[in-house]
Every structure is written in structure tokens, then in C-alpha cells.
Amino acid sequence: MSRNGPLALGFHGLVVMFMMAPLVVVCLVAFTPENTLSLPTSGFSLRWFRAVFERADFIQAFYNSLILAFTAATLATLIAVPAALAISRYQFPGRNFFSALFLSPIIIPHLVLGVAMLRLFALMGVNGSFTWLMLAHVVIITPYVLRLVLAAAIGIDRSAEQAAESLGAGRFTLFRLVTLPMILPGVAGGWLLAFINSFDEVTLSIFVSSPATQTLPVRMYVYATESIDPMMAAVSALVIALTAAAMIVLDRVYGLDRVLVGKH
Amino acid sequence: MAFLQLNALSKRYGAVDAVVATDLAVEKGEFVSLLGPSGCGKTTTLQMIAGFVDVSAGQILLDGRDITHAKPASRGLGVVFQSYALFPHMTVRDNIAFGLKMRKVPAAEIAAKVKTVLELVRLAPHADRYPRELSGGQRQRVALARALVIEPPVLLLDEPLSNLDANLREEMQFEIRRIQHAVGITTLMVTHDQAEALSISDRVVVMQAGRVTQIDVPYKLYEHPRTRFISDFVGKANLLAGDYDARGIPQVRHAAGDGELVLSLRPEKIQLVGASEGRLQGQVLDRYFFGSQWLYRIHTALGEITVVRSNDGSAPLGCGAAVGLDWQAELLRVLTADEVHP
Numbered sequence: 001m002s003r004n005g006p007l008a009l010g011f012h013g014l015v016v017m018f019m020m021a022p023l024v025v026v027c028l029v030a031f032t033p034e035n036t037l038s039l040p041t042s043g044f045s046l047r048w049f050r051a052v053f054e055r056a057d058f059i060q061a062f063y064n065s066l067i068l069a070f071t072a073a074t075l076a077t078l079i080a081v082p083a084a085l086a087i088s089r090y091q092f093p094g095r096n097f098f099s100a101l102f103l104s105p106i107i108i109p110h111l112v113l114g115v116a117m118l119r120l121f122a123l124m125g126v127n128g129s130f131t132w133l134m135l136a137h138v139v140i141i142t143p144y145v146l147r148l149v150l151a152a153a154i155g156i157d158r159s160a161e162q163a164a165e166s167l168g169a170g171r172f173t174l175f176r177l178v179t180l181p182m183i184l185p186g187v188a189g190g191w192l193l194a195f196i197n198s199f200d201e202v203t204l205s206i207f208v209s210s211p212a213t214q215t216l217p218v219r220m221y222v223y224a225t226e227s228i229d230p231m232m233a234a235v236s237a238l239v240i241a242l243t244a245a246a247m248i249v250l251d252r253v254y255g256l257d258r259v260l261v262g263k264h
Numbered sequence: 265m266a267f268l269q270l271n272a273l274s275k276r277y278g279a280v281d282a283v284v285a286t287d288l289a290v291e292k293g294e295f296v297s298l299l300g301p302s303g304c305g306k307t308t309t310l311q312m313i314a315g316f317v318d319v320s321a322g323q324i325l326l327d328g329r330d331i332t333h334a335k336p337a338s339r340g341l342g343v344v345f346q347s348y349a350l351f352p353h354m355t356v357r358d359n360i361a362f363g364l365k366m367r368k369v370p371a372a373e374i375a376a377k378v379k380t381v382l383e384l385v386r387l388a389p390h391a392d393r394y395p396r397e398l399s400g401g402q403r404q405r406v407a408l409a410r411a412l413v414i415e416p417p418v419l420l421l422d423e424p425l426s427n428l429d430a431n432l433r434e435e436m437q438f439e440i441r442r443i444q445h446a447v448g449i450t451t452l453m454v455t456h457d458q459a460e461a462l463s464i465s466d467r468v469v470v471m472q473a474g475r476v477t478q479i480d481v482p483y484k485l486y487e488h489p490r491t492r493f494i495s496d497f498v499g500k501a502n503l504l505a506g507d508y509d510a511r512g513i514p515q516v517r518h519a520a521g522d523g524e525l526v527l528s529l530r531p532e533k534i535q536l537v538g539a540s541e542g543r544l545q546g547q548v549l550d551r552y553f554f555g556s557q558w559l560y561r562i563h564t565a566l567g568e569i570t571v572v573r574s575n576d577g578s579a580p581l582g583c584g585a586a587v588g589l590d591w592q593a594e595l596l597r598v599l600t601a602d603e604v605h606p
Contacts, residue, residue: 157347157349159345159346159347159349160349160350160351160352162314162316162336162343162345162349163343163345163349163350163351163407163410164351164362165315165316165335165336165337166314166315166316166336166337166339166341166342166343167337167362167363167366167410167414168340168363168366168367168414169337169362169366173366177351177362178351181351181353182352182353184353
């Protein structure tokens with residue numbers, strides 16, 4: 001491991017500060033007793049958090065987001081696990097095509113996808129449907145699960161599977177008792193990363209959600225275009241806390257290094 | 265008919281012949297090694313027997329039953345892999361019990377069998393550990409126990425010792441042989457280590473470029489290698505040009521140039537005698553110390569010759585020393601020229 005010089009450390013410090021400062025400010029402002037976004041603030045108060053929990057529309061949006069992220073991440077995982085196993089171990093026609101297809105939503109801007117899906121859903125007459133909003137999310141979060149599961153599937157010892165076969169395990173037993181447990185860190189990490197991405201997603205959701213299926217980020221966006229008050233900071237602080245908690249769990253089960261840097 | 269029989273077994277990968285028409289008969293209870301350099305087809309042969317690689321042509325018979333195209337699960341063979349291939353998320357006990365659970369053996373019987381085999385491989389105190397908590401040698405024993413506990417008709421070992429360090433490797437060689445004797449199981453081992461193959465096998469099968477080039481008991485293989493490749497691969501050899509003399513006995517040709525015969529002479533079969541004595545004169549180029557032995561490289565009129573002499577406590581020769589070389593003519597081996605060229 002090489003050490004960073006003072007210049008590099010200073011630069012890293014600036015980057016971290018630049019990224020963290022807005023989050024810190026938002027979290028501090030959330031505790032203000034004032035009626036405006038003010039810093040420094042006059043005291044400590046939870047009134048804006050109370051205000052959030054009194055807003056039925058925000059609570060509903062939170063549940064929408066939670067159910068959406070949960071189902072979309074689960075469905076994406078169910079798609080990504082077999083896809084990753086097939087891509088990692090078999091040569092078949094169209095293998096590179098499928099691999100690129102599954103990963104492509106990462107490189108297409110969500111704005112473009114949002115507009116495209118809005119038109120598509122309008123043509124299909126399914127605008128405002130929760131199911132189709134969820135499927136749109138599946139499209140954009142599957143690449144995250146696939147990447148992690150692929151890395152896990154490539155990393156496992158294939159001869160352990162051969163050993164299980166020679167000991168009498170059938171295909172399904174082999175997957176359930178040997179393969180799945182061995183790739184489980186990748187699967188769990190992928191699910192969580194997909195969950196976080198779906199929960200935070202706003203660009204695509206603005207286009208394909210309706211008032212009934214509005215997600216929390218979309219609700220916040222709509223609210224912020226009308227008025228800025230410390231309640232937004234309180235909601236943001238709650239979302240930051242939830243995401244941070246999920247990240248900590250992700251780090252525990254899989255390791256953030258491996259997700260973000262690709263270290264093994 | 266032999267217990268395990270390969271009839272003209274072949275494997276082609278596209279245009280590449282990995283294994284060419286291999287015949288082999290392994291008797292019940294026998295320990296046979298497949299020996300050869302990497303890429304010679306020995307591992308492919310083992311994998312075809314295990315069922316992990318499809319057979320291109322030929323037949324595999326186990327106790328008279330044709331298993332050529334049977335699924336690995338239905339062959340019931342015990343396989344030990346180079347990487348150990350233990351299930352990382354299971355304890356030693358669960359790893360070993362896996363095959364029995366697949367066979368739906370009652371729990372009480374599983375517990376008893378696992379206990380017996382754990383004692384056989386001397387791992388009883390480690391039953392509840394995970395593979396990552398074990399040393400390389402211990403993992404190898406778990407792999408062996410897991411393969412043996414299902415009481416397979418044949419045990420297949422794929423380079424079982426190559427991930428172990430030198431000391432442990434020797435210990436595990438004896439251990440595998442001890443266990444194989446105790447259980448009396450028919451065993452086929454793949455290895456690229458000739459010392460390993462010679463020390464623990466009943467018979468050794470030498471493979472080169474997908475073909476079997478010699479099958480013999482270890483002593484015969486070492487003393488009577490058929491080809492130049494085998495004499496070099498199994499132990500060390502000095503290759504000398506030679507001719508048959510008037511009585512039809514092979515002799516080293518002392519003039520330069522190719523002889524009618526290629527002769528092999530093992531380094532330890534040569535005696536070092538005083539200068540101007542013996543059959544051949546030379547000068548010590550270099551010497552290497554191996555503890556129990558000295559290895560000398562000696563320059564002679566016939567080219568460089570390697571001589572191994574046991575370290576019997578006498579003073580070693582210095583570099584540059586003039587020395588005579590002598591050997592018994594009947595220890596010269598005539599090599600046949602039917603080499604396989606990859």
C-alpha cells in the first residue's frame with residue numbers, strides 16, 4: 001500500500017469537504033426552530049421532523065418508495081442471478097449481447113429513459129400504474145445487481161460445484177446448497193445497492209409516476225419547486241440517515257471497496 | 265475384466281486432440297497414477313471418468329457397467345480436487361456429511377459414518393471448524409474424508425498434493441497411501457510429480473501429448489523407461505549414443521557422432537573412480553549439495569554427464585578435479601525411438 005503525499009491528502013480533504021458540506025448543512029438546518037432555512041440557527045428543535053410526520057402525503061410517498069424499492073430490487077435480483085450465472089460460465093450465442101444489454105441502462109441518461117418510458121407507457125395506456133413504475137425501476141437497477149453477482153459468480157471455486165455433483169447433488173440442490181451460499185455476499189450486496197438506487201431515484205420517476213404512485217424523492221422535488229422551508233431539510237436528513245444505514249449494512253455484508261472500486 | 269476400464273477413450277476440443285484412444289485397466293483395490301507434464305491429457309482423462317467432461321469417443325466401464333455418458337451424480341465416484349473444493353460455508357462435519365445427505369442416509373447413520381471417517385483422517389477435533397480455519401494439509405484431509413465417506417467404488421485424486429509445501433507433501437503422500445490401504449479402495453491419481461507417482465502407486469501410467477506411452481510398476485518404470493522422454497521425465501538420465509557390440513550387448517560409443525542406439529544411464533548408477541581409471545575420463549565442472557547427496561556435472565569426451573553420489577561422509581570432489589567414470593554395462597538402458605511429438 002503506497003501512502004499519499006501531503007498534496008494528494010489536501011486534495012482528498014477538499015473533495016470530501018465539498019461533498020460532505022451540503023449534507024452536513026442540510027442535517028443541521030433540519031433541527032432549526034425557525035421558519036426559514038437559517039444557519040447558524042437560534043436553537044435546537046424537532047418541530048420540522050414533527051411536521052414531516054404530520055404530512056400524510058409525505059408518509060404515503062415514503063411507503064410508496066419503500067415498497068417500490070423493495071419489490072424492484074427483489075425482482076432485479078431474481079433476473080440478475082440467473083443472468084450472471086449464465087454469463088459467467090457458459091459460452092452461448094448472444095452472450096456478449098445479453099451482457100451489454102443488461103448493463104446498458106447504466107450508460108443511458110435517466111432523463112432519456114424517463115421520456116422514452118413516458119411515451120411508451122402512454123401508448124400502452126398504463127401511465128400511473130405502480131407495476132409499470134416498478135418495472136421501469138427494475139430496468140435501471142438490474143445492472144447494479146448484475147455487476148456484483150457477476151463478480152461473485154466469477155470468483156467462486158467451480159470445482160466445489162463439481163464436488164457437489166459427484167457427491168450426488170442434482171441441479172437444484174446444487175444451486176440451493178452450494179452455488180447460492182457461495183455467491184450470497186454478492187447477491188445481498190447487489191440487492192441492497194439496487195434498493196438504495198431505486199429509493200433515491202428521481203429523474204426517471206418524475207416522468208412515470210402519478211400522484212397516486214408518487215415516490216418520496218418525487219414528492220420532495222415537487223414540494224421544493226413550490227416552497228423551501230426547513231421541512232425539506234428534515235425529510236432530506238431522514239433520507240440521508242436511511243441511505244447511510246443501508247450503506248453501512250452493505251459495507252458489512254459485501255464491502256464498499258468491492259462495490260465502488262471493484263477490489264476483491 | 266478389470267474393475268475400471270477405459271477403452272480407446274478420446275477427447276477432442278475442436279481441432280485439438282486432448283486425449284487420444286487411451287486404454288487402461290485398473291484392478292480392484294489398485295492405486296494407479298496418471299503421470300505427465302501439464303497439458304498431456306491426464307486431467308482431462310480423470311475428468312472424463314468423473315463425468316465433468318463429455319467423452320468424444322471410447323468407453324468407460326466401471327465394474328462391467330458402461331458409465332461413459334452417465335451424469336456425475338449417478339456415477340457415485342469419490343473425487344478429490346487440487347483446490348480441495350470444500351464448501352466454504354459449511355463446517356468440516358457438514359462438508360463430509362454432504363454426500364450422505366444427498367443419499368438420504370438417516371441422521372444417526374450419517375453421524376456415525378462421519379465420526380469414523382474423521383478418525384480415519386485424524387481430524388476428529390476439528391469437526392466443527394470451517395475450511396478457512398484449517399491448514400492446507402487439514403483441508404486436503406477433509407476433501408479426502410468427504411470423498412471416502414460415501415464409500416465410492418473408485419477414488420479419483422486430481423493433483424491432490426500440489427498446493428502443499430514440500431514437507432507436508434511428503435507426509436500427505438504417506439497419509440494417502442495409509443488411508444488407501446486401510447480402506448482398500450481402487451484409486452486413480454493424476455500428478456505431474458514423478459517422485460509422488462513412484463512413491464505411492466502400484467502402477468504408473470505415463471502420458472504425453474494425449475497418449476499413454478508406458479504403464480508399469482514404479483521400479484520397472486524407473487529402471488526400464490521405454491522412451492527418451494520417459495527416462496528424462498521420470499528421474500534424471502544421461503543420454504548417450506551407443507551401438508550393439510559383437511555379442512549383441514549395448515555399449516556406449518566412444519567416438520563422437522550419433523550411434524545406432526540411444527542409451528540411458530541413471531546418474532546414481534555411475535561410480536566415480538580415480539583419474540585415468542574407469543571407462544571414461546572427465547573433469548568436474550560444478551557440484552551441488554542436496555544434503556543426502558552430491559550432484560556433480562562432469563565434462564567428458566561424450567559431453568556433459570551428471571553423476572549423483574550419496575553423501576557418505578567422505579570428502580567431496582572439488583571443481584576442476586580430474587576423475588574417472590565407471591558403470592556396469594548391464595545398467596545401460598536402450599531407449600526406443602517411438603517418441604510422441606506434440
